[in-house]
Amino acid sequence: MGPLRSVVLAGGGTGGHIYPLLAFADCLRRHDPSVRITCLGTPKGLENDLIPPAGYDLRQIPAFQLPRSLNMALLRTPDRMLTSSRAAGKILDEVRADVVVGFGGYVSVPGYLAAWRRETPIVIHEVNVPPGVANRMGMRFTKHVAVGFPHQPRQADSLRDARVVGVPLRSSIAHLDRRAAVAHARYRLGLRPDLPVLFVSGGSQGARSINLAVAGAAKELSRAGIQVLHVIGARNEPVSVPHDLPVPYVTVPYLSEMELGYAAADMMLSRGGAMTVAEVCAIGLPTIFVPYPYSNQEQSRNAQPVVDAGGGLLVDDGEMTPAWVERTVIPLMRDPHRLAAMGHAAAGYGRRDGDEALLDFVYEAATRG
Numbered sequence: 001m002g003p004l005r006s007v008v009l010a011g012g013g014t015g016g017h018i019y020p021l022l023a024f025a026d027c028l029r030r031h032d033p034s035v036r037i038t039c040l041g042t043p044k045g046l047e048n049d050l051i052p053p054a055g056y057d058l059r060q061i062p063a064f065q066l067p068r069s070l071n072m073a074l075l076r077t078p079d080r081m082l083t084s085s086r087a088a089g090k091i092l093d094e095v096r097a098d099v100v101v102g103f104g105g106y107v108s109v110p111g112y113l114a115a116w117r118r119e120t121p122i123v124i125h126e127v128n129v130p131p132g133v134a135n136r137m138g139m140r141f142t143k144h145v146a147v148g149f150p151h152q153p154r155q156a157d158s159l160r161d162a163r164v165v166g167v168p169l170r171s172s173i174a175h176l177d178r179r180a181a182v183a184h185a186r187y188r189l190g191l192r193p194d195l196p197v198l199f200v201s202g203g204s205q206g207a208r209s210i211n212l213a214v215a216g217a218a219k220e221l222s223r224a225g226i227q228v229l230h231v232i233g234a235r236n237e238p239v240s241v242p243h244d245l246p247v248p249y250v251t252v253p254y255l256s257e258m259e260l261g262y263a264a265a266d267m268m269l270s271r272g273g274a275m276t277v278a279e280v281c282a283i284g285l286p287t288i289f290v291p292y293p294y295s296n297q298e299q300s301r302n303a304q305p306v307v308d309a310g311g312g313l314l315v316d317d318g319e320m321t322p323a324w325v326e327r328t329v330i331p332l333m334r335d336p337h338r339l340a341a342m343g344h345a346a347a348g349y350g351r352r353d354g355d356e357a358l359l360d361f362v363y364e365a366a367t368r369g
């Protein structure tokens with residue numbers, strides 16, 4: 001592999017764009033501690049909470065609102081986007097970027113534009129079908145497109161020539177041995193070691209419908225001897241569950257050490273964000289997916305292949321009621337054989353080496369142009 005001296009990483013807004021960026025940065029640093037890594041972010045995005053604590057240089061460029069459609073974005077290339085792209089360009093020049101790797105989200109667009117103007121190689125990593133607006137814009141400037149899942153090139157024309165590399169996952173998740181870590185994880189989370197655990201998460205923002213449905217079933221779950229670990233979402237109102245439940249029902253606004261939740265869990269109930277799908281499959285955790293209903297079926301498309309392989313269930317958000325949770329979750333959680341079979345099927349769809357595969361692709365793109 002040829003040497004890379006300086007790499008600029010762009011992606012932000014939600015956890016779904018930032019976590020793969022960080023996992024890739026870790027992989028890059030592991031392979032070559034001398035490579036300079038610079039991340040582009042906006043002043044308000046979640047990247048400010050996640051990237052600097054992970055030890056990476058985060059440079060802020062001015063934020064702008066990206067229209068939801070590509071045509072609108074191209075028609076009304078707003079002044080603010082140009083201002084942002086000039087700011088990104090200054091950073092690329094200063095760090096002498098060899099390559100820009102973008103993970104989507106509005107902050108990646110100025111990075112793509114600036115790199116294109118300088119003829120700096122661009123690599124795009126996309127985890128969704130269809131690709132987001134930012135990455136679709138970026139694809140006009142590069143042929144180096146990588147995707148997270150094998151079904152994406154079959155389902156979106158724009159991804160037909162993309163390389164399937166998998167999804168870069170945090171190494172604490174990619175290398176998680178659930179069986180070895182379960183006792184410690186349950187202890188850390190205040191859960192009992194001996195009873196099954198349902199792990200509930202609405203993605204990086206939390207999900208109100210899931211929160212209400214599961215909390216509404218708290219009494220019945222508890223009566224069935226099922227413990228719950230429930231990530232509510234930092235901006236959502238707390239859920240109300242009875243105080244005198246006989247088994248633990250633990251709620252947290254956000255779980256930074258997501259691997260603890262994954263290790264503690266026997267089953268997950270979650271949104272179908274692409275990172276979550278990639279993570280539960282990599283670790284073989286059976287999951288009930290409840291896709292976010294307002295984003296163009298993006299999340300049901302993420303989860304469908306896993307469900308087809310037998311690794312999980314797919315449920316409409318509209319069905320999320322306490323009665324549904326009681327009817328479906330309780331019998332499933334009481335059936336360890338079925339859970340094991342689902343976990344095994346999910347693992348068959350997952351992979352743990354997305355970071356390494358993307359790194360190979362980036363080296364190729366940067367050295368061959």
Ligand SMILES: CC(=O)N[C@H]1[C@@H](OP(=O)(O)OP(=O)(O)OC[C@H]2O[C@@H](n3ccc(=O)[nH]c3=O)[C@H](O)[C@@H]2O)O[C@H](CO)[C@@H](O)[C@@H]1O
Nearest residue numbers: 014015016019203204205231254255258273274275276292
């Ligand atoms: C509503 C919406 O548009 N959602 C999109 C958003 O999802 P969003 O960012 O919610 O979801 P993802 O599931 O892709 O990623 C969530 C990430 O946050 C982490 N996490 C979550 C909760 C927590 O307490 N702690 C924690 O660390 C998860 O481990 C995961 O790595 O980006 C995804 C990737 O582009 C898309 O597929 C989703 O459709």
